Amino acid sequence: MLKLLQKTGRWLFDPFRRVLDRGFGQQLNPLNFLGALSIYFFWIVTVSGIWLFIFFKTSVVGAYESVEYLTHEQWYLGGVMRSLHRYASDAAIITLVLHIIKEFLYDRHRGNRWFSWVTGVPLLWLVIPLGITGYWMVWDQLGWYVALTSAELLDWLPIFSESMARNFLSADVLSDRFFTLMAFVHLIGLPLFLVFGIWLHVLRINGPRINPPRVLMAGSLVAMTVLSLVYPALSQGEVDMSVVPPSLGLDWYYLLVYPLMKHWSPGWVWALLTGTSLLLCMVPWLPPMKGKSTAEVDLENCNGCARCADDCPFGAIIMEPRSDGMAYETEAVVDSGLCMSCGICTGSCPTATPFRRHTALSPGIDSPDLTAALLREKILEAAERLQGNHRIMVFTCRDNVRSTRLKDTQAVVVEIICAGQLPPSFIDFVLSRNLADGVVLAGCPGGDCQYRFGAEWTSERIARQRDPQLRKRVDNSRIALGWQEPWSVCGDLAAIVTALRESLPTATEAVHGPPPGRTNRWKIPVTAFTYLTFAVIVGYLSVWPRFQLIDDGRAMISLSFSHAGQRIRECRKLTQEELNKLPPNMRKPDDCPRERLPIRVVFSANGETLYEAIKQPAGLWKDGSSNVYKRLTVQGGSQHLFIGMNETGESPDFDFTLEQEVELAPGKHLVVEFDDIQQSFVFKQE
Amino acid sequence: MTLLEWKPAYALGIPSVDHEHRELIGMINEVYEHMAEASDPVAIESCLEDIYAGVASHFALEERHMREAKYEEFEAHKDQHEDLLDEIRDMMDAFTDDPQSGRETLQKSLADWFGNHFATFDARLHHSLGDH
Numbered sequence: 001m002l003k004l005l006q007k008t009g010r011w012l013f014d015p016f017r018r019v020l021d022r023g024f025g026q027q028l029n030p031l032n033f034l035g036a037l038s039i040y041f042f043w044i045v046t047v048s049g050i051w052l053f054i055f056f057k058t059s060v061v062g063a064y065e066s067v068e069y070l071t072h073e074q075w076y077l078g079g080v081m082r083s084l085h086r087y088a089s090d091a092a093i094i095t096l097v098l099h100i101i102k103e104f105l106y107d108r109h110r111g112n113r114w115f116s117w118v119t120g121v122p123l124l125w126l127v128i129p130l131g132i133t134g135y136w137m138v139w140d141q142l143g144w145y146v147a148l149t150s151a152e153l154l155d156w157l158p159i160f161s162e163s164m165a166r167n168f169l170s171a172d173v174l175s176d177r178f179f180t181l182m183a184f185v186h187l188i189g190l191p192l193f194l195v196f197g198i199w200l201h202v203l204r205i206n207g208p209r210i211n212p213p214r215v216l217m218a219g220s221l222v223a224m225t226v227l228s229l230v231y232p233a234l235s236q237g238e239v240d241m242s243v244v245p246p247s248l249g250l251d252w253y254y255l256l257v258y259p260l261m262k263h264w265s266p267g268w269v270w271a272l273l274t275g276t277s278l279l280l281c282m283v284p285w286l287p288p289m290k291g292k293s294t295a296e297v298d299l300e301n302c303n304g305c306a307r308c309a310d311d312c313p314f315g316a317i318i319m320e321p322r323s324d325g326m327a328y329e330t331e332a333v334v335d336s337g338l339c340m341s342c343g344i345c346t347g348s349c350p351t352a353t354p355f356r357r358h359t360a361l362s363p364g365i366d367s368p369d370l371t372a373a374l375l376r377e378k379i380l381e382a383a384e385r386l387q388g389n390h391r392i393m394v395f396t397c398r399d400n401v402r403s404t405r406l407k408d409t410q411a412v413v414v415e416i417i418c419a420g421q422l423p424p425s426f427i428d429f430v431l432s433r434n435l436a437d438g439v440v441l442a443g444c445p446g447g448d449c450q451y452r453f454g455a456e457w458t459s460e461r462i463a464r465q466r467d468p469q470l471r472k473r474v475d476n477s478r479i480a481l482g483w484q485e486p487w488s489v490c491g492d493l494a495a496i497v498t499a500l501r502e503s504l505p506t507a508t509e510a511v512h513g514p515p516p517g518r519t520n521r522w523k524i525p526v527t528a529f530t531y532l533t534f535a536v537i538v539g540y541l542s543v544w545p546r547f548q549l550i551d552d553g554r555a556m557i558s559l560s561f562s563h564a565g566q567r568i569r570e571c572r573k574l575t576q577e578e579l580n581k582l583p584p585n586m587r588k589p590d591d592c593p594r595e596r597l598p599i600r601v602v603f604s605a606n607g608e609t610l611y612e613a614i615k616q617p618a619g620l621w622k623d624g625s626s627n628v629y630k631r632l633t634v635q636g637g638s639q640h641l642f643i644g645m646n647e648t649g650e651s652p653d654f655d656f657t658l659e660q661e662v663e664l665a666p667g668k669h670l671v672v673e674f675d676d677i678q679q680s681f682v683f684k685q686e
Numbered sequence: 687m688t689l690l691e692w693k694p695a696y697a698l699g700i701p702s703v704d705h706e707h708r709e710l711i712g713m714i715n716e717v718y719e720h721m722a723e724a725s726d727p728v729a730i731e732s733c734l735e736d737i738y739a740g741v742a743s744h745f746a747l748e749e750r751h752m753r754e755a756k757y758e759e760f761e762a763h764k765d766q767h768e769d770l771l772d773e774i775r776d777m778m779d780a781f782t783d784d785p786q787s788g789r790e791t792l793q794k795s796l797a798d799w800f801g802n803h804f805a806t807f808d809a810r811l812h813h814s815l816g817d818h
Binding site for chain 2: 329357358428432
């Protein structure tokens with residue numbers, strides 16, 4: 001089931017990957033740098049955010065005005081910064097989501113990689129609120145909607161005894177202090193946790209890609225800047241709490257679930273959010289599980305040179321003090337909780353040489369899944385099946401076998417765990433012992449190694465830039481690295497085999513050399529189109545499709561008040577006798593119970609009951625006020641409104657009522673409040 | 687007869703590297719003895735293969751120590767290592783292809799390359815690391 005999902009997903013994902021490979025080149029394919037791009041966008045957001053904060057006024061009136069000033073008066077800098085701030089954070093969501101999807105589709109979340117996967121989930125819970133609080137702070141009509149809806153969501157949680165949403169229903173309640181709090185959360189609190197979270201996320205990875213290649217950084221910055229100039233981010237009108245904005249441009253990247261609140265109760269929205277997060281956290285442990293064995297160190301052959309520790313993409317090898325009394329300082333120790341069984345360590349081990357015909361081929365570190373000795377067996381076996389004078393041996397990675405079309409090419413295939421598992425001396429072995437005339441190493445598609453660095457390390461080893469280096473005596477024109485120019489332009493593996501075969505020298509022919517590097521005519525169209533599409537998607541979903549807070553022709557009514565119900569029984573005067581028994585400092589004449597009764601509220605419009613509830617008093621001892629908060633919509637026009645409240649909860653009679661004919665035009669907002677001083681209800685239209 | 691002899695002057699002061707130097711000298715002497723005694727080519731081949739693996743891992747360890755000590759002549763020394771490994775491979779192949787002439791090449795160059803490396807590069811390394 002999960003497997004099918006991954007397979008279908010890959011089938012959909014791969015064409016995009018191939019197209020981007022063509023345009024950007026495999027080394028610069030943005031799909032290989034999704035995580036790093038997200039972090040990069042976060043830096044853009046940070047820098048632009050600092051600029052915005054310099055001019056931002058943390059007050060009810062100042063917030064909106066200062067953002068307007070930035071956007072219009074200072075459009076050339078502040079406006080661009082504001083737009084960059086928004087669009088880079090939107091772009092980060094796109095790259096984040098693609099990052100998650102990709103890691104899942106290519107099965108990079110399992111085994112010991114669970115840690116990075118699971119620590120990624122809380123990052124979402126930091127990034128999304130960061131965006132939400134950002135919209136909140138602008139305090140335009142969207143900010144108001146975000147404030148109301150967020151508060152309604154938070155009110156559902158049993159954290160606050162008072163309703164938080166009630167702060168956002170009338171202008172005289174909201175204080176400047178609130179914006180200071182918001183600024184703290186948005187500017188310091190969440191980003192601090194986010195940086196810590198990112199650190200944790202990449203903690204167990206060796207040499208994580210924190211920064212994307214410079215070309216991609218420059219390209220995406222240009223794309224976002226152009227978008228900012230062409231389609232600047234704007235505020236959506238000053239807050240007027242007496243009217244409901246007819247429609248709002250929602251940023252769907254951050255506010256995706258908010259429209260659900262129009263029909264769902266907050267509980268369901270929370271259930272959806274926590275359910276999805278928990279499911280995400282569980283994914284690494286869903287079947288099918290792969291049983292893999294971790295790398296094993298053979299101390300007899302380990303002198304502590306630490307190459308495996310340097311090359312392990314998962315930081316699973318640590319050099320520890322020697323334990324066997326040999327004259328060496330250190331030895332390699334494998335952490336089975338981190339090892340992904342890729343065999344890249346064997347590829348780096350200097351003792352993993354196949355030139356050991358008479359003594360056992362036992363490298364210092366080996367993968368039990370496919371030992372170096374077994375690998376040599378397989379090579380010798382495969383070589384026997386080769387004939388002719390253009391014999392090609394292909395090494396394919398186990399996780400990405402694409403050898404189906406190889407049958408016609410008469411090449412032989414040797415399956416290895418990862419391209420990085422093959423020590424360069426094995427290539428020397430194959431060619432110098434005349435087991436084949438050419439060697440093809442087929443890495444993962446697009447050079448995006450399943451085990452992070454297998455393809456990269458191998459490229460460097462073959463180019464003699466990384467240890468263990470391929471011996472200089474080996475003729476590189478007989479080796480094709482499938483993921484690397486010029487071979488990658490050949491397309492599929494069968495084409496690479498054919499191209500290598502054609503380029504191989506024969507006894508009679510002169511050397512052809514590798515296929516000529518074709519000029520990449522796709523480069524400019526594909527990269528330009530990618531950046532353009534990316535910018536358009538970022539810009540579009542940041543305001544479109546627009547969201548209607550209430551349907552056409554309707555008006556909004558908010559019930560918002562708190563009132564204490566009656567005590568569970570009457571207060572009683574203590575007799576003198578009883579008072580005398582009490583210690584002097586506790587002689588209070590009245591004995592009043594703390595606990596209160598719930599209140600009952602009924603609200604109707606034109607005779608139709610729209611809200612009826614019994615509200616329990618707040619507080620652990622049930623001694624607080626009962627809070628009523630409800631947002632409703634009614635047909636616009638003349639409305640006969642009625643509200644009744646009973647202080648004892650049960651009784652059908654009302655202690656307080658208000659009945660009034662109200663002219664409520666469509667799109668208007670009316671608040672039903674309870675005036676504590678007058679002890680009466682008010683229908684308030686600002 | 688013994689081709690090479692370990693001298694205390696060879697000691698770099700790094701126990702592991704010195705230990706391997708001694709081991710390698712032993713291995714080279716062994717293959718030399720085999721040649722002198724005109725042993726079975728298989729025995730010689732087998733010795734050479736052990737030497738190749740041993741030298742490769744020895745260089746790896748030595749390079750690690752050089753890197754850690756930020757040895758200023760690292761690049762040159764490293765290049766020398768790579769050249770030496772290529773030469774051993776050439777000798778191995780030469781011997782496998784034609785044991786008779788391979789044997790002559792071996793006799794001429796085996797002591798040379800190891801001895802030279804010792805006398806020049808490792809001695810300089812010795813100076814440098816000795817200062818610490």
